[in-house]
Amino acid sequence: MSISITVQLNGKTVSAQVQSNTSLVEFLREQQRLTGTHVGCDTAQCGACTVLVDGKAMKSCNMLAVQADGLSVTTIEGLAAADGSLHPMQAAFRDCHGLQCGFCTPGMVMSAVDLVTHHDHSSEQKIREHLEGNLCRCTGYQNIVRAVQQGAQAMAQSA
16 A cells, blocks of 8 residues: 655655555665665664654664654755765764774764764763664774764864
């Protein structure tokens, strides 16, 4: 059964038809061709599919597209400014080498933006605790933590 949804996707109104069992990550990747949101585990364990839904981090493999109807969804592609300049958190991940293979990076960045926007990020321990739901097999997390700290400072300065 096809259901009509309307979503604010990266700042633009998008209307589409989806099946009732279509996950949000499938909708983003397959229907909207926003492939920056990665599918890692399909069980909400790895965090590679993390997007912002109404400004809060959500694992899009664990959410149905119909649940996003009427909501705002921001993917990694939607963080950059209209002129193509990187979001402060994206720039911090680049500058601090908070990535290696890059597979987890979109989810990490989205979780980091949520952390800085909505949660206590005053210590390395708080950052590590918040990022527990995002797995990285390459970096050992130290550079990721540094990137979040630098990104938080840059976000505060640009606010």
